[in-house]
Amino acid sequence: MRIGIDVGGTNTDAVLMDARRVLAEVKTSTTPDVTSGIVTAIAELRKASPFDPLDVRAVMIGTTHFINAIVEANRLAPTAAVRLGLPATRALPPLVGWPEHLVAAIKGEGYLCHGGNEYDGRLISHLDRDEIKRVADDIALKGIRSIAVSSVYSPANPELEVEVGDILSEHIPGVAVSLSHELGRMGLLERENATVINACLRELAGHICDGLSGALTDAGIRAPLFLSQNDGTLMDVDFARRYPVATFASGPTNSMRGAAFLSGLGDCAVIDVGGTTSDIGILQNGFPREATTEVSVSGIRTNFRMPDVLSIGIGGGSRVRVGEPTVGPDSVGYRIRQEGLVFGGDTLTATDIAVAAGIAEIGDPSLVAHLDSSLVDAVLAHMSREIASAVDRMRTNATPLPVVAVGGGNILVPEVLEGSGKVHRPEHSGVANAIGAAIAQVGGEVDRMFAVASGTRESVLDAAKQEAVDRAVAAGARPQTVQIVEVEEVPLAYLPGNVTRIRVKAVGDLVFGNDMGGRRAH
Structure with a gap:
């Protein structure tokens, strides 16, 4: 068995899995310190499906600890x-x-x-x-x-x-x-x-990794801990201590990997609707398409590996304004159970609209029965247009892409999306992010310059591919499961010697328990 946990801005989701089967799933509120929310999620999993902690072979966590520290300019x-x-x-x-x-x-x-x-x-x-x-x-x-x-x-x-x-x-x-x-x-x-962002997070990474390891120990779990990386693969805690910046986009990445696993679609658009935002990304061969341009993190230009994700301010906790109705981008976030109308609060949210429309069963429907049907329809139409437009912006050609909706707020995505057709909504879609963490693989990547003499292109590519495979195996992948999932060649005409930048990515399934032989997932 293995446990997958994903910490979002509103909810902390967790799943207990046995091979490809989901044994239990829970959704708890994210806590300000994040770690105590993870402890609660594990306790809720044990209630939902009692298990012996010693039977857990690995725990995979996608966390917002580090990106939050930069956004909040705190603990640096x-x-x-x-x-x-x-x-x-x-x-x-x-x-x-x-x-x-x-x-x-x-x-x-x-x-x-x-x-x-x-x-x-x-x-x-x-x-x-x-x-x-x-x-x-x-x-x-x-x-x-x-x-x-x-x-x-x-x-x-x-x-x-x-x-x-x-x-x-x-x-x-x-x-x-x-x-x-x-x-x-x-x-x-x-x-x-x-690099500066990574450096200022190094001390925090040590404290967080110690805290997460301690939380598992307190729960009686002795299995190794892994953190999700931006590219959909895993790293162990030692690697996370050195490279915390590699976790920044683990949330949307986990959701996209989970969507691929649940839907069986390797090439599709994924809409992950959370409590605060909807994140739209593209899957290619089961992995998120990477951003090819600079990525801004809290106003700082960077170029490390990040998935190509477009976020819009529509989520379950998004505030709704009447008149010419608008949704978001501000959200009540993890306080939706205190502030949303269906929970007895006084803030109109997207979740209240979904309940009033009869497409969601949560809270007390009588508390939104007074909402005018024309307002409800107008808000739903507004969200549908915004989501369809975002999906269209992420496409690189006119060919329609299948669309998979996941996340706790996926009810906000219409059954049929303009320009994309029927929306896939697989079982367990509400916790696709935690499933993505649980099924994450180990990766090996080569990304450097090669001198490609005339007639040697194939041999240079083969060497780069083998190096990527070797790195995946050394990082803890089971050799017979490793496969090449991405190859990119960029000739650099301004450099002498027919220099080409070659990037090759290989992934494989994690070797569990004593079979790891001292290897670590990176």
């Missing part, structure tokens, strides 16, 4: 950004473009040092080790506990970042160092920003 560690690139890049120093309140929250300090590479691999300038040591002394003096190191074109040549990381770790005992080539892609500022 003092962080320094060290960039290698002088004399280049001086015009745009580290943390440029960051909101002032976030710079203050991380007590951000930026340092420009010599180093970095040109696009063709030549050094911009030689690394000055004494300069790095002086920076280390200043960082230690200011009491900064986490450092983000970035270097120009480090995804092509990470050697300088690695060397500087070693120098800083040696001169500042106990400091946490994050390297940009491990987190982002091409695009210096965006990659640097992603």
Whole structure:
């Protein structure tokens, strides 16, 4: 058996699964500290389907802990950004473009040092080790506990970042160092920003991972804990401590993976309706389509791996305004049971409209019986148009895509969606996010530059694919289940030597329990 848990802004969902069978599902309110909500969810699962905690072989969690910390500018560690690139890049120093309140929250300090590479691999300038040591002394003096190191074109040549990381770790005992080539892609500022975000979350990641592990221990569960990543694969707690930024989009990713599992559709559009927003994404070969452009996180431009998701402010807790009716984007969130009309509150929400229309059975219907039918119809039509428009914006061609509706608020999606046809609403769709976490696989990815000489393309691709497979197996995937799910080639005409950026992703099923042989899911 395994347990999947997904923490949303409104609800914490949990499922108990035996292989591909759902034994129990629960939906509880998300708590401000998140962790106690997870404890409650596990306790409710045991009530719904009594089980021996020692029979649980793995627990998978998708959490909002880290993205919430950035959005709220809270619980962030003092962080320094060290960039290698002088004399280049001086015009745009580290943390440029960051909101002032976030710079203050991380007590951000930026340092420009010599180093970095040109696009063709030549050094911009030689690394000055004494300069790095002086920076280390200043960082230690200011009491900064986490450092983000970035270097120009480090995804092509990470050697300088690695060397500087070693120098800083040696001169500042106990400091946490994050390297940009491990987190982002091409695009210096965006990659640097992603690394700074990761660095300021490192201390929180340690506390959260300890808290989650403790919650499982208190519940009598001795199984390994995994966290969901942005790309739909798993990472163990040790990996999460180093790369908390990899969890940011685990919520919509889990929902999309769960939708694929429940519907049997590998290529489709997924509408995940929660309490606050509806997230629309596209599945390709059963995995979320990744964003190809920069992603903004709380006003900060980044370029780490994130699913291509469009969020609109329509959810079960969205406030409804009469007149020319509008829905959202503000929401009562996890307070819907205190503020929604059907629960005795005084705020008209999308859930109240659904109950008044007879498409949902929740709360006390008599409390919304006074709503005018024309208002109810107008609000439903408004939500239908907004959702259909969002799905249409996510399509890349005119070919109709099947649509799967999941999430606790999926009742807000009409049976037939304009431009897409009948909407699929599989069994257990209300907890698809938790199911997506429970069935998540282990991944291995290669994303780097290859010199592709004439006549060698196939052999280079085969080598990249094998490397991705090997990484998945090393991360804890069962070898016979590993398959290639994505291959991308981008020739870089501006680089000499027929250089091509090749990205290959392989995934496989997690090896459970003692069969893991010490391997970890990344």
